[in-house]
Structures are given as structure tokens and as C-alpha cells.
Amino acid sequence: MSLAFLVPLFLLGLAGITVPILVHLTRRQRKNVVTFPSLMFLERIPFQEQRRRRIQHWLLLALRSLALALLALAFARPFFDRSALSLGAAAGPREVVVLLDQSYSMEIGNQFTRALIEAREIFDGLGPLDRA
Structure with a gap:
């Protein structure tokens, strides 16, 4: 007994798993803008490089990727092949x-x-x- 797909072309949809990863990596967090009347009271802070972006919500990313993978697999219509060729003579x-x-x-x-x-x-x- 082996797993086969009626429409294996839909398995290319598994590449869609990269979409949530890209969204999580490129998502920008909004900075709060504070209006301040005078800048002379503020201390000058040296410029620092931005740190690398990290994925913060692992569970959310995993669930979104899993949903897309299951959707692609569902459209590919998997089934168990029980034909005589796959079972052999011992069937x-x-x-x-x-x-x-x-x-x-x-x-x-x-x-x-x-x-x-x-x-x-x-x-x-x-x-x-x-x-x-």
C-alpha cells in the first residue's frame, strides 16, 4: 500500500509555506511617535545598527505554514494505492x-x-x- 496523489501538480503549492515566513520576517513593528516641543532637553544617543530580524511568534508561524501545507495536500487529493502492482503477489x-x-x-x-x-x-x- 503506497500513498499516491490524483493531482500531484498541486504539490507545488507547498512552496506557499514560504509566504508566512517572509511575512513574519518583513513585518515592521510600528514605532510610537511622541511629539516633543524642544530637542535641546534630550540627550544625544549614538547611532546603533539595527539588529537582525528574528521570528517572534513561532507558534503562529507554524500554524500558518501548517494550514497552507494541509491546503496544498488536500488539493492534491492523496489516496492509498491498493492496486495489484503496489501490493505484489503476496496480496x-x-x-x-x-x-x-x-x-x-x-x-x-x-x-x-x-x-x-x-x-x-x-x-x-x-x-x-x-x-x-
Whole structure:
């Protein structure tokens, strides 16, 4: 049993996890502006370099990233592949149902004949414990 995706192209949406990280890193904190009538009473402070930006709200960042990852995974439509190819010969007996369409559209280009041949190949490949 393996995990597969119906629309694996949506897994590119996992790159969207970088959006909350960039928002957290580039978000500017607003400075309070204080009006002061005269600057002569203020002490002169030497200029200091700005420190590196750090992520402050780790839990919020993790939740936002997780939400985007789950959204991308949901759109990719994951499922467990239980086909005979993924299970191998140790899967045990199988139950096989083959349905053939007898509509007029199957008459075009011998599609019905090809479908009969493929159905016969499926039935010939069944083991002694398999049911059809």
C-alpha cells in the first residue's frame, strides 16, 4: 500500500509555506511617535545598527505554514494505492469486475474489440483463488 496523489501538480503549492515566513520576517513593528516641543532637553544617543530580524511568534508561524501545507495536500487529493502492482503477489485472492460499454461510441475504431481483448487478458491473468 503506497500513498499516491490524483493531482500531484498541486504539490507545488507547498512552496506557499514560504509566504508566512517572509511575512513574519518583513513585518515592521510600528514605532510610537511622541511629539516633543524642544530637542535641546534630550540627550544625544549614538547611532546603533539595527539588529537582525528574528521570528517572534513561532507558534503562529507554524500554524500558518501548517494550514497552507494541509491546503496544498488536500488539493492534491492523496489516496492509498491498493492496486495489484503496489501490493505484489503476496496480496492473496482478488475479486475482479470488468464492465464493457456497448454504446455506439465504442463501435468507432474497433474500441469494443480492443476492450474485449483487454478483458480476456485480465481474466487469463487471474490466479486459482481469484474471483471474476
